[in-house]
Amino acid sequence: MKKINVLKPVLVSNKQRAQENRQKFDRMNSLVINIIASPGAGKTSIIERIVQYFKRKVKILIIEGDIRGQVDSKRLAKLGVDVVQINTLTACHLDAFMTAQVLPKIKKKYDLILIENVGNLVCPAEFEIGEDYKLAILSTPEGDDKPMKYPLLFHLARIVIINKSDLLPFVDFSIDAAKKNIMRENSKAKIFEVSAKTSGGFDDFYLFMEKELNAKKKKGKTKG
Amino acid sequence: MKKINVLKPVLVSNKQRAQENRQKFDRMNSLVINIIASPGAGKTSIIERIVQYFKRKVKILIIEGDIRGQVDSKRLAKLGVDVVQINTLTACHLDAFMTAQVLPKIKKKYDLILIENVGNLVCPAEFEIGEDYKLAILSTPEGDDKPMKYPLLFHLARIVIINKSDLLPFVDFSIDAAKKNIMRENSKAKIFEVSAKTSGGFDDFYLFMEKELNAKKKKGKTKG
Numbered sequence: 001m002k003k004i005n006v007l008k009p010v011l012v013s014n015k016q017r018a019q020e021n022r023q024k025f026d027r028m029n030s031l032v033i034n035i036i037a038s039p040g041a042g043k044t045s046i047i048e049r050i051v052q053y054f055k056r057k058v059k060i061l062i063i064e065g066d067i068r069g070q071v072d073s074k075r076l077a078k079l080g081v082d083v084v085q086i087n088t089l090t091a092c093h094l095d096a097f098m099t100a101q102v103l104p105k106i107k108k109k110y111d112l113i114l115i116e117n118v119g120n121l122v123c124p125a126e127f128e129i130g131e132d133y134k135l136a137i138l139s140t141p142e143g144d145d146k147p148m149k150y151p152l153l154f155h156l157a158r159i160v161i162i163n164k165s166d167l168l169p170f171v172d173f174s175i176d177a178a179k180k181n182i183m184r185e186n187s188k189a190k191i192f193e194v195s196a197k198t199s200g201g202f203d204d205f206y207l208f209m210e211k212e213l214n215a216k217k218k219k220g221k222t223k224g
Numbered sequence: 225m226k227k228i229n230v231l232k233p234v235l236v237s238n239k240q241r242a243q244e245n246r247q248k249f250d251r252m253n254s255l256v257i258n259i260i261a262s263p264g265a266g267k268t269s270i271i272e273r274i275v276q277y278f279k280r281k282v283k284i285l286i287i288e289g290d291i292r293g294q295v296d297s298k299r300l301a302k303l304g305v306d307v308v309q310i311n312t313l314t315a316c317h318l319d320a321f322m323t324a325q326v327l328p329k330i331k332k333k334y335d336l337i338l339i340e341n342v343g344n345l346v347c348p349a350e351f352e353i354g355e356d357y358k359l360a361i362l363s364t365p366e367g368d369d370k371p372m373k374y375p376l377l378f379h380l381a382r383i384v385i386i387n388k389s390d391l392l393p394f395v396d397f398s399i400d401a402a403k404k405n406i407m408r409e410n411s412k413a414k415i416f417e418v419s420a421k422t423s424g425g426f427d428d429f430y431l432f433m434e435k436e437l438n439a440k441k442k443k444g445k446t447k448g
Contacts, residue, residue: 146343172421
């Protein structure tokens with residue numbers, strides 16, 4: 001587990017640097033997912049599920065973004081996958097420059113790179129970091145109205161995972177209303193309902209991910 | 225309910241403008257609380273409880289900050305209190321300039337001004353807006369480790385409300401661990417455990433607020 005404190009250069013635009021990151025990730029033929037959600041929505045728990053399911057099939061790297069500390073990195077490193085920690089210090093999101101500083105440290109080829117962004121439903125959505133796409137998580141205790149109130153992330157995310165379905169009996173959350181609110185921002189979003197706690201509901205999501213990983217692999221072979 | 229779209233002037237620093245706001249609030253003798261939490265932690269529900277308890281005793285104004293929309297303003301206006309909506313458009317937090325634009329619209333004297341910030345555990349903590357103090361809300365489904373991972377808000381908040389105590393049997397959250405994590409950032413924080421849903425646990429908090437409101441009133445009389 002590597003810890004990187006980040007200084008932010010300002011000469012190149014974030015968008016330009018994100019494109020450069022993306023090209024590097026593409027050369028490594030990695031599927032790169034930028035995972036964005038509120039604090040406590042279940043980003044780390046969902047990453048744990050993905051790792052447990054896929055770690056025997058594909059090589060996985062986790063890039064862990066936190067303002068400070070390494071709580072989640074330590075938790076994820078226990079699963080036996082490689083983890084790189086970025087501490088953003090004061091920044092409320094990862095940006096392409098921070099991510100760029102990780103790239104020289106990547107010595108192996110990874111099929112799947114999961115980037116856990118800082119817990120924040122607003123700012124991380126504004127900064128591309130070189131990802132193939134964004135995965136948003138909405139947890140049921142947050143309420144089904146959140147896509148209306150924090151539209152940008154839901155507008156941009158390819159995948160939206162509704163997490164903590166195990167709490168549905170105890171919170172005021174309608175899956176139908178949530179889906180409607182997500183679809184209003186983004187009619188193409190792939191929506192999955194899961195409980196990272198009980199592991200329920202992940203089958204469809206794993207199937208989708210499997211297809212994505214295979215498509216990326218095929219693309220790599222065509223290139224090669 | 226008034227709706228204000230905000231343009232951000234840049235000539236004066238946020239801190240300076242916050243002090244000016246604070247002086248104006250002080251002249252009106254209002255207790256001003258800046259309420260900050262993650263999306264869906266229960267900011268609006270807790271404001272509803274405060275309004276229901278205090279609206280017959282004191283005059284209340286709510287300043288409602290959202291990126292877009294008026295979902296919460298409409299909900300709060302139903303309680304019969306005055307509500308001013310600020311739409312931040314893209315900004316992930318309120319700042320002192322946005323708040324300053326509300327001030328000329330305040331024609332009455334309010335004893336209590338509750339400002340609901342944009343749902344975000346990071347950025348709103350960085351911007352003073354003229355408040356007497358910050359009130360942070362941490363909801364149990366978010367996890368008891370959040371004060372470690374998002375330290376600034378907990379460092380600055382005078383009050384921390386642990387909300388959604390009704391979900392404690394169903395989530396991995398230790399009240400003791402949460403309190404320890406909050407106190408490590410801020411040994412003077414007043415911590416209350418409540419459920420805005422069931423209304424449980426509010427008595428101590430109401431008593432505290434009552435004292436604060438009386439102290440403000442006394443201070444006003446001394447000045448007058």
